Amino acid sequence: MDFDEFREFGHASIEFIINYLSGIRERDVLPSVAPYSVINQLPKEIPEKPEHWREVLKDLEHIILPGLTHWQSPYFNAFFPSSSSAGSIVGELLIAGIGVLGFSWICSPACTELEVVVMDWLAKFLKLPEHFQHASDGPGGGVIQGSASEAVLVAVLAAREQAVLSCKETHPELSESEVRGKLIAYSSDQSNSCIEKAGVLAAMPIKLLAADEDLILRGDTLRKAIEEDVAAGLIPVICIATLGTTGTCAYDDIESLADVCQALKVWLHVDAAYAGGGFALEECAELRRGLDRVDSLNFNLHKFMLVNFDCSAMWLRDANKVVDSFNVDRIYLKHKHEGQSQIPDFRHWQIPLGRRFRALKVWITFRTLGAEGLRNHVRKHIALAQQFESFVRNDSRFEMVAPQALGLVCFRPRGDNENTTQLLQRLMERKKIYMVKAEHAGRQFLRFAVCGMDAKPSDIEFAWTEIESQLTAHLAEKSLAEVARKPSNVSDLTQHFQMHLANGGGGTHEKSQ
């Protein structure tokens, strides 16, 4: 493809994206495809001869798009947002077009230096403790990881290696494998699956401690677990706390956890993948309590900062603890400035060797939106969640499961889990909005997460209408089924229909005050 064709294809693709994003509300958020339906529409081999890009865009429109779940739609309310923005999309284009890698400074100095700059920008914007900035005197700093999973794994692995080193000194009588066999880590049973997975990958058990009734992990629980384990001869390594759990966006109590971790010399990592966006707001200042005493934390920029996936910010209080754990090197990777300045060779801060120029999309997004735009985006999500919460609270057929937190509302239809399951199944079959369910203490519930590049109050109304009308339909069907099961006489049947209508089967229903 020559540059003229590249130009045409590129410009046509910009238009393609604008068409897609501007018309995204017109599509069902969930696709109407069965497994293999995309596979079966595509040829079995690479075409021998080049095809024109127009053919590719045509198939993208007619085969791929109908098979997608539309994450940028405001009707996507599952998981957490994976937001994007015009600046970030164009940023990815420029990253690919420039095509540099940044595993060491000399590899592309601006790639490393821009990352230092934007990570410090972000640390200030989020009002993180100063020692997390590269510009601070100490060994702290930030790095862009690919995902929260990788950030957590980096913390877990570095903490593990540091613990092994220190135990070899304090317990010279133990062999290295004896030490490794005694290592133990902690998190809450509300933490993301990537934390349990990090334990599997690190070959270090992570105990998922039962969170309190309000789904928060506190220092007392951690202290008790550690004391028991130490008494049993184990070596506590790290606690991974969460600010914004995936289930309910609960905030672990960082201050009391930090008390325990500091006293017992345990690494404290905070997974703030979602809730980190709140750090930027004065009205969420309490979220930052205790962060001055954590060893590392991560925050996904694609969740709240409108930088598209993948982009997970991670800060370390002492980056040397990671670098010293991971540094293996070869002559062809050395360069003359290595180790002579405070500028990091980021390959030592992460799992892989190669790394993309992700700082570029962060820089472009931040500049084109401004700090003001970023804060407004988080505030908008909070306001939309509050709007949704008010719908839930005003409908007596529903109940809240946890307090609304940032852009997440956890709720359920009253009654047994079957109502929740059935309601979700109906919604999934209709494909108008997409939510997922979660469970706590045997109660299943629905998570409504404000998502999309550009969600509006009318989108929240749309979602709510869809939800409550489907509950109405479900309850009507359930009533009918119950009647059908015991149609002992006609008066029973009549009575049932009357109850059903009174309860909203006809489209109206009792509202709570």
Place this chain on the structure above:
Amino acid sequence: MDFDEFREFGHASIEFIINYLSGIRERDVLPSVAPYSVINQLPKEIPEKPEHWREVLKDLEHIILPGLTHWQSPYFNAFFPSSSSAGSIVGELLIAGIGVLGFSWICSPACTELEVVVMDWLAKFLKLPEHFQHASDGPGGGVIQGSASEAVLVAVLAAREQAVLSCKETHPELSESEVRGKLIAYSSDQSNSCIEKAGVLAAMPIKLLAADEDLILRGDTLRKAIEEDVAAGLIPVICIATLGTTGTCAYDDIESLADVCQALKVWLHVDAAYAGGGFALEECAELRRGLDRVDSLNFNLHKFMLVNFDCSAMWLRDANKVVDSFNVDRIYLKHKHEGQSQIPDFRHWQIPLGRRFRALKVWITFRTLGAEGLRNHVRKHIALAQQFESFVRNDSRFEMVAPQALGLVCFRPRGDNENTTQLLQRLMERKKIYMVKAEHAGRQFLRFAVCGMDAKPSDIEFAWTEIESQLTAHLAEKSLAEVARKPSNVSDLTQHFQMHLANGGGGTHEKSQ
């Protein structure tokens, strides 16, 4: 930013990239920047108000580009290529614009299914054993990882967990930590640093066995090491062989390694990050020998398939061995088709949970280039390396260090390492071409890797002229310095200058036949 601005910014960025790439030969491949020079040109905080995208592009041009090492330049001859293509660049744009994640099938069915399709396309194109295709009956298949490092780590971790499981059965008298403490893995001392790092991350020592004189690891060496370790009570887990080592593009002897691994039940992984591109060519068919007996392999599409970083293809003979090792799950990740079809939930095949729609750029690149275009690209790199080799062989001041292999030529100026070091330093200071050095058996040498989106014979000539003229200059300076060190009488000095001129100090030099 509204859609009108997005359109303008997008179109301007397409033009920006075309300008950059079409003029890339006019830039020094290495930047003239000292550490901190980019950092010092940028503000210390996110701007409060949004800035216009024109300001951002201006700074990209004037601050960022001058700080980059230009990986897409044909004068970039360091490491291995990280190629790109128009299709792939636009592919990244579309991936970002569509903005879906693909950690499970329901997350975006087309994202998963297109990956199944392109991985099977690639397996056929590379003539890999059929059992690596998703379409085959067995449990094999391919997945896109972010980098070779991650692919290797996935293999190492899965092999580790499988070994622990099987040892617990065969040695019920051992505790899990005793088993883990006995695990041992193998690779060659020529393997990439990411393999040693995988061992560190996995907390499992990887012995870097001395390759033979020709830098190839063979079965005999592996068998001897394993037998010694088994005798010492250790448990061999995995051997990571390399096709195309980073130092010299040597090919480990997969057939003899497979003999040993099969006999001793050791996982065999092949890191073909670079040389995998050769699998596609009939004239490189011998590269594929033994692949029918390996458990897993990886190949970087950004190295030879013109798909930009990050895109590392990995195939597994039995994907269940990875899935079973890594599967931790939560209710919110389940979906109704889960486990009911052969379509994978790729989150279980990799380290992180989140994953980009990378299959899209692969699909677009393959279709717009065709199988023909992909093969031609590999063949062109081989031909250009042969051209470079002929320059080396025709200049008696240089010697080859290893046979030319694919797009890599390893060579050095004759004499002590100081010549190599000094020559490289001169080249780095002039910034016209970028190579890195490597070392084997105490001999330092230079690696000339054919890179860039669109390298031509004239680029190879340019590089060679730069190299040989700088050697000329270095030797002249060295002669002068030697004379200056012992200027015992004038006749010595005269004699030296005459020798120097005869040896090419005046711009000509003796050519070998």
